[in-house]
Amino acid sequence: MSNDILFLAEFVAGTAARSALELATGAAELAGQSGGSAIALAYGPGAAAGAAGLGAHGAVRAIVLGDEDRPAITYAAATVAAVRDTAPLAVLAPATPNGRDLAAALVGTLHVPAFGPVREARVVDGVLETEQSTLQGSVITTARPTDGAPSPSIALVLASTFAPAEGGTASAEVAQAPEAEDSAFGKATIAESHEADAKVVNLEEATIIVAGGRGVGGEEGFAPLHDLAAALGGAVGASRAAADAGWIPYQLQIGQTGKMVKPALYIGAGVSGAIQHRVGMQTAEHVVAINRDPDAPIGEFADLFVVGDLFQIVPALTDEIRRRKGS
Amino acid sequence: MTYLPTADHDELRAVVRQLAQERIAPRAAQIDDAAEFPHDLRELLAQQDLLGTCFEEKHGGTGLDTIAQAILVEEIARADATTSLIPIVQKLGALPIIQAGTDEQKDRYLPRLASGEWLIAFALTEAAAGSDVAANRMRAVRDDDHYVLNGSKRFITHGSLADVLTVFALTDPEAGGRKGMSCFIVETETRGFAAPRVEHKMGIRGSPTAELTFDDVRVPERNRLGAEGDGFRVAMATLDRSRLSIAAQAVGIAQGALDASVSYAAERQQFGQRVADFQGIQWMLADMATQTEAARQLTYAAAARVDSKAADLPYWTSSAKLVAGDTAMRVTTDAVQVLGGYGYITEYPVERMMRDAKITQLYEGTQQIQRLIVARQLLQRAGVAHRGSQ
Amino acid sequence: MKIVVCVKQVPATGADKRYTDDLRLDRSGVEAIINPLDEYAIEQALRLVDDGSVDSVTYLSMGPEQASEALRRALAMGGDEAVLVTDPALAGADEWATAKVLAAALDRLAPDVALMGMASDDARGSLVPGAVAAMRQVPMLSYGAELKVGDGEARVRRLSATGFDWISAPLPLVATVTDQVGEPRYASLKGIMAAKRKPMQTWSLADLDLPADDLAGGALTRVTDTRPPEEKPPTERIENLPPAEAATKIADWLELRKLI
Numbered sequence: 001m002s003n004d005i006l007f008l009a010e011f012v013a014g015t016a017a018r019s020a021l022e023l024a025t026g027a028a029e030l031a032g033q034s035g036g037s038a039i040a041l042a043y044g045p046g047a048a049a050g051a052a053g054l055g056a057h058g059a060v061r062a063i064v065l066g067d068e069d070r071p072a073i074t075y076a077a078a079t080v081a082a083v084r085d086t087a088p089l090a091v092l093a094p095a096t097p098n099g100r101d102l103a104a105a106l107v108g109t110l111h112v113p114a115f116g117p118v119r120e121a122r123v124v125d126g127v128l129e130t131e132q133s134t135l136q137g138s139v140i141t142t143a144r145p146t147d148g149a150p151s152p153s154i155a156l157v158l159a160s161t162f163a164p165a166e167g168g169t170a171s172a173e174v175a176q177a178p179e180a181e182d183s184a185f186g187k188a189t190i191a192e193s194h195e196a197d198a199k200v201v202n203l204e205e206a207t208i209i210v211a212g213g214r215g216v217g218g219e220e221g222f223a224p225l226h227d228l229a230a231a232l233g234g235a236v237g238a239s240r241a242a243a244d245a246g247w248i249p250y251q252l253q254i255g256q257t258g259k260m261v262k263p264a265l266y267i268g269a270g271v272s273g274a275i276q277h278r279v280g281m282q283t284a285e286h287v288v289a290i291n292r293d294p295d296a297p298i299g300e301f302a303d304l305f306v307v308g309d310l311f312q313i314v315p316a317l318t319d320e321i322r323r324r325k326g327s
Numbered sequence: 328m329t330y331l332p333t334a335d336h337d338e339l340r341a342v343v344r345q346l347a348q349e350r351i352a353p354r355a356a357q358i359d360d361a362a363e364f365p366h367d368l369r370e371l372l373a374q375q376d377l378l379g380t381c382f383e384e385k386h387g388g389t390g391l392d393t394i395a396q397a398i399l400v401e402e403i404a405r406a407d408a409t410t411s412l413i414p415i416v417q418k419l420g421a422l423p424i425i426q427a428g429t430d431e432q433k434d435r436y437l438p439r440l441a442s443g444e445w446l447i448a449f450a451l452t453e454a455a456a457g458s459d460v461a462a463n464r465m466r467a468v469r470d471d472d473h474y475v476l477n478g479s480k481r482f483i484t485h486g487s488l489a490d491v492l493t494v495f496a497l498t499d500p501e502a503g504g505r506k507g508m509s510c511f512i513v514e515t516e517t518r519g520f521a522a523p524r525v526e527h528k529m530g531i532r533g534s535p536t537a538e539l540t541f542d543d544v545r546v547p548e549r550n551r552l553g554a555e556g557d558g559f560r561v562a563m564a565t566l567d568r569s570r571l572s573i574a575a576q577a578v579g580i581a582q583g584a585l586d587a588s589v590s591y592a593a594e595r596q597q598f599g600q601r602v603a604d605f606q607g608i609q610w611m612l613a614d615m616a617t618q619t620e621a622a623r624q625l626t627y628a629a630a631a632r633v634d635s636k637a638a639d640l641p642y643w644t645s646s647a648k649l650v651a652g653d654t655a656m657r658v659t660t661d662a663v664q665v666l667g668g669y670g671y672i673t674e675y676p677v678e679r680m681m682r683d684a685k686i687t688q689l690y691e692g693t694q695q696i697q698r699l700i701v702a703r704q705l706l707q708r709a710g711v712a713h714r715g716s717q
Numbered sequence: 718m719k720i721v722v723c724v725k726q727v728p729a730t731g732a733d734k735r736y737t738d739d740l741r742l743d744r745s746g747v748e749a750i751i752n753p754l755d756e757y758a759i760e761q762a763l764r765l766v767d768d769g770s771v772d773s774v775t776y777l778s779m780g781p782e783q784a785s786e787a788l789r790r791a792l793a794m795g796g797d798e799a800v801l802v803t804d805p806a807l808a809g810a811d812e813w814a815t816a817k818v819l820a821a822a823l824d825r826l827a828p829d830v831a832l833m834g835m836a837s838d839d840a841r842g843s844l845v846p847g848a849v850a851a852m853r854q855v856p857m858l859s860y861g862a863e864l865k866v867g868d869g870e871a872r873v874r875r876l877s878a879t880g881f882d883w884i885s886a887p888l889p890l891v892a893t894v895t896d897q898v899g900e901p902r903y904a905s906l907k908g909i910m911a912a913k914r915k916p917m918q919t920w921s922l923a924d925l926d927l928p929a930d931d932l933a934g935g936a937l938t939r940v941t942d943t944r945p946p947e948e949k950p951p952t953e954r955i956e957n958l959p960p961a962e963a964a965t966k967i968a969d970w971l972e973l974r975k976l977i
Binding site for chain 1: 754812813816835843844845846847848849850851852854855856857858859860862872875876877878879880881882883884885886887890895896897936937938939940941942943944945946949950952953954955956957958960961963964965967968970971972974976977
Binding site: 339342345389391 | 789793904905906907908910
């Protein structure tokens with residue numbers, strides 16, 4: 001076993017996903033602790049061209065698994081082969097659907113320890129140590145592989161656990177992936193691809209989000225939220241209730257089965273804060289909630305809770321922000 | 328005889344409770360406020376086979392025992408008293424057919440009632456004949472192989488919605504109400520039938536309580552239930568069983584009010600502590616809880632006797648309805664008290680529950696009538712003949 | 718076309734002390750319920766039966782004897798039969814062991830689609846579906862908002878970064894669906910009664926030819942420490958202010974934190 005730290009680096013539409021940059025930095029940090037190297041497993045459209053660039057965020061080497069636009073799970077065999085080949089101490093995967101798919105394939109094939117989703121990871125005493133939030137946020141558990149457990153350890157890493165290092169200039173050494181066996185996972189294909197409306201943004205990458213819930217009352221009710229988001233330079237999201245009711249495209253649903261977001265600022269208007277939604281946004285750095293109901297659950301974990309009518313407060317806030325920004 | 332709920336009963340309760348809390352409870356305030364019948368919930372209950380529980384499987388029902396039926400009504404009433412009337416009245420209206428109908432009549436009507444495709448109502452009460460059932464005046468005059476019905480009924484729950492009614496009318500006015508009344512199945516599409524108005528009420532506001540008029544309504548002979556003159560007996564036998572549903576409804580209303588009170592008292596703070604920590608409140612809650620449980624257990628005991636066809640059935644069902652109705656009124660009134668000012672406003676459900684509870688002391692035999700029934704049974708057991716108008 | 722839906726049983730939630738103006742108190746009497754996210758998988762399977770593309774639905778679960786209650790509830794929603802794999806050696810099984818057992822049971826049941834729901838973030842198990850697919854060497858279609866089957870293949874509609882894709886793979890395979898499938902149906906009374914008559918089998922590890930030793934050895938991870946989460950500063954509240962004033966205060970708050 002080497003002391004290297006592998007990480008999944010997903011490329012989407014020609015550029016590295018934010019998770020790839022975060023895990024590059026994280027892997028580099030862990031590699032520093034273990035005395036090994038951070039090695040990227042790059043896949044997706046743009047991976048071949050962009051793999052070297054991961055060096056700027058901490059990757060020493062980058063193994064290109066493939067460059068095609070196909071479901072992430074089809075890269076499972078290549079991932080397994082690369083992991084066997086490098087025999088790392090740990091593999092970091094993003095706690096996203098694609099990351100979980102590949103991590104699951106590794107666990108099923110290799111029978112190795114798996115952790116996740118983790119909010120912190122480090123190498124201690126030559127093994128991976130992780131921290132997870134459990135029991136609906138009431139307990140933080142620290143975990144490690146058992147003595148004598150096989151390696152590598154797989155960790156599903158939550159977004160924004162690591163902040164991408166900026167300003168690096170190094171280039172990662174790019175290598176082709178080792179020969180992979182044929183695998184049933186490779187048989188999945190994209191039969192049809194649909195792009196949503198141009199104005200639908202990938203919430204997972206947004207740093208400011210204004211979200212609407214049941215209290216918004218309808219599609220028209222989202223108009224003031226769009227204005228506020230525009231004034232702040234952010235994106236609009238929604239709770240499950242609003243998305244189910246069809247008031248907003250479902251790609252904008254934040255929650256356990258929608259988008260997991262970690263913006264610097266989250267403003268929830270008319271969002272009650274039920275657990276499903278909360279899980280999707282509770283790690284936002286700053287949470288502001290506006291709600292008519294003084295007892296809404298979101299008031300318990302918001303940083304700032306404003307009790308009042310969102311249809312009066314949101315436009316007033318938009319005006320005030322525009323005034324201060326001088327626009 | 329044992330009347331402990333079984334594991335099957337518990338499972339049934341869990342399923343209906345989930346449905347009631349997720350789909351019915353959130354609609355309750357709006358149903359009351361708009362005084363609108365919840366057609367969507369009627370659909371939902373029909374889909375979930377909850378309108379067919381008193382019908383046998385061969386008629387498309389689920390043939391549940393009476394305790395199970397009581398549990399289902401209780402869970403729905405806990406969420407909303409108005410909605411609980413949908414299965415209650417479906418059973419009430421159908422009981423005359425179930426008790427006195429021929430196989431042919433049952434085959435003709437029960438399947439569509441069990442599926443919930445048709446709603447049925449029970450048309451007994453008249454403006455001048457409430458507690459005094461025998462004072463009924465509606466006429467049914469024989470005309471060849473038909474009867475012609477003339478008269479009007481008052482305070483008929485769902486009378487304006489029903490597709491079919493079980494109607495009581497005098498075929499032999501000379502013989503008086505006790506011996507001269509007959510029961511008919513009347514389809515409301517029949518010419519001459521109308522439901523000209525519904526009442527504005529204190530509670531169960533989403534349930535239409537209608538005045539019905541019959542103007543030369545022709546009913547075929549094959550729609551008469553039992554023989555001419557059987558009407559009074561059929562009505563009493565029906566009420567002996569249907570009042571058990573009211574007991575269950577009352578228990579549900581009380582439970583709902585109790586839950587709201589406990590929840591509120593556990594969260595509301597005054598004078599630096601939770602309201603629930605005041606001894607006076609704890610005493611109130613304990614009384615509310617124990618009385619509700621006692622009413623529930625008496626209801627189950629009565630339900631068991633319905634199924635075992637006990638000879639003194641009326642004693643049991645009247646006792647249950649009497650105790651449960653009075654309990655519901657007391658518990659809901661106390662609930663408003665526990666919530667204080669918040670109990671009085673419509674934003675919280677207990678004021679509605681209190682308004683809803685009152686009807687359980689009035690319909691399907693007032694509490695005074697129930698007391699007469701109980702007393703009569705007591706005296707009969709003691710071998711003492713009773714005197715009195717009934 | 719045969720689907721096996723893998724369901725997990727979890728303890729019922731405790732009393733919800735949250736009081737709303739429309740009474741939301743849930744004190745379910747049953748001890749073990751189906752994992753709520755699995756209900757969406759059940760609903761998806763039953764919809765495929767409703768539209769005629771699937772002929773039979775079997776439920777598979779691994780757990781203690783009592784898990785049969787959850788399986789009866791699933792059967793009450795619809796479906797034809799259920800299989801419970803239960804064995805004392807399975808107490809405390811980790812994700813890998815669970816996947817191994819499910820894979821063995823699925824090999825025996827040989828469905829066209831082995832369907833599962835998502836696991837909640839708190840619970841372990843999100844890696845089970847993929848691990849099962851790896852062990853059985855079949856394709857996996859995951860995180861479907863909708864599943865369709867027919868013509869020797871299955872397809873799922875899956876959210877992408879800015880839209881959605883239909884991803885397909887040949888049968889047999891493993892599929893997982895999310896709550897975007899739509900509201901699970903309630904069990905009707907007739908469904909509950911019919912469920913009692915539907916066949917339920919119980920299998921042990923011996924029945925699956927799985928030596929208990931293979932699965933023993935416990936989990937590969939261990940918890941070394943627990944602690945409460947970091948103290949969060951109390952929520953600041955703004956109440957009873959006219960909108961313009963509230964807006965000013967909010968903007969001040971944002972500015973202080975360099976968010977505008």
